[in-house]
Amino acid sequence: MILRRLELVDVRSYEQQELTFEPGVTLLVGPNAHGKTNLLEAAHRVATGSSHRVASDLPLVRRDAEAGYVRVELDTDAGRRRKIELELRPGAGTRARVDGQAVRQTSDAVGVLRVVLFAPEDLAIVAGDPSERRRFLDDVLAQRRPAYAAARSDYDRVLRQRNRLLKTAGGRGGDVAATLQVWTAQLVAHAATLTAARVAAVHALAGPTSAFYAELADLPEPVTLTYRSSCGLVVSGDPGCGVPDRDALAVQLRAGLEAVADEELARGVTLVGPHRDDLELSVRGLPARGYASHGQHWTLALALRLATYDVLAEVGDHPVVLLDDVFAELDQARRARLAAACQRWGQVLVTAAVEDDVPLRGAVVDVRVVDGRSTVATR
Incomplete structure (x- = not known):
């Protein structure tokens, strides 16, 4: 897949800006805080349905603007030209168009553009809270299985309803039992779907993660990935470990919820489900x-x-690689190994404050702030 065009209107520091890209490496060079990351963030928002920096679209829309627009054009591996437009309107929701047609829900636009973004914030995947690792898996799955984004939205909706009921249940006991059973049944069904998808993703990621770690570190240190569910399920990413089917997961999730039923009523919150799971990373x-x-x-x-x-390329178009200020954080040996990996990919967009930090050659785009607005110029 090749990203051909990216246009931002009233997004972050850009009033209006359009860039075109070719296959291979493109360097986005400029001082810090001049808008380089904003370009990658916009592409990531289109691809995955979320920003890698903030939880809502409000910060993405330029100050004093009512809405922001991100438009992309791309060529698939088969040579088909695709177009996507997002209208970001805080407080009024997001609208999306794919190939000129409005889509019923914005999740239908997720996965048309496929990207892999590495940014300094990704340290939180390893060192941060479980929510960071859950989001990592969800972002991978949103592009690997486009229907996953809608399934996650359905789960979140049911979770909110169930939590609302638990908070208002108080001492009513039987008055809410029947209604709670209905929401619990829906929660279990959606939770089993998400958990099965996540466990499958862990199995797919485990092998290449270990291989890339050894390549980058130049050390044969074993790396393991383990999915730990709040219902007690523990599944290793090792190829020899099986993946529980959806029905078996549903049984275990329901048992987990039954075990904490009294505590949930006392605390007014759902204590078992994918929203409380973790991905354990070990070296x-x-x-x-x-x-x-x-x-x-x-x-x-x-x-x-x-x-x-690799996981995305196995089941669809090869993604565009976005590297946000990565090389500055690596020593010379790791820079060289990452640069060698970049040569294997069809398109790589790299941001850097210092061009010499990047041991790659390609098209160069200068990013600068002029009169308070970010602008770009291709050399």
Whole structure:
């Protein structure tokens, strides 16, 4: 897949800006805080349905503007030209058009453009809270299985309704039991779907993550991925471990909810489900979050993203790789190994404050702030 055109209107620091791209490497060069990351963020928002930096679209819309627009054109591996437009209107929802046609829900636009983004924020995947690792898996699945984004939305909707009922249940007991059973049944059904997809993703990611880690670190340190469900299920990404089917997961999830039923009523919140699961990352048999060095955190986070490329390419178009200020954080040896990996990919967009930090050659785009607005110019 090749990203051919990216247009931003009233997005972040851009009033109106259009860029065109060719296959291969493109360097986006400019001082910090001049708008380089905003370009990659916009592409990521189109591809995955979310920003990698913020939880809502409000910060994406330029100050004093009513709405922001992101438009992309891309060529698929088969040579088909696709067009996507997002209208970001905080408080009024997001609208999307694909190939000129409005889509019923914005999740229908997710996965048309496929990207793999690595940014400094990705350190949180390894060292941060479980929510960061859940989001990582969800972003991978949203592009690998486009229907996953809609399934996640359905789960979140049911979870909100169930939590609302638990909070208002108080001491009413039987008055809410029947209604709670209805929401629990829906929650279990959606939870089993999400959990099965996540476990399958962990199995797909485990092998290439370990291989990329060894390549980047130049050390044969074993890396393992393990999915830990809040219902008690623990599944290793090792190829020898089986993947539970959806029905078996539903049984285990329901049992987990029944075990904490009294506590849920007392606390007014759902305590079992994919929203409380974790992806455990280990190096040499030790949890990376607590035992790995800063350098190992960087290498593992990058290996996860590079593995994502392979996992996505297995089931569809090859994604566009977005590297946000990555080379500045790596030593010379790791820079060289990452640069070698970049040569295997069809299109790579790289941001850098210092051009010499990037041991790659390609088209160069200068990014600057002029009169308070970001502008770009291709050399």
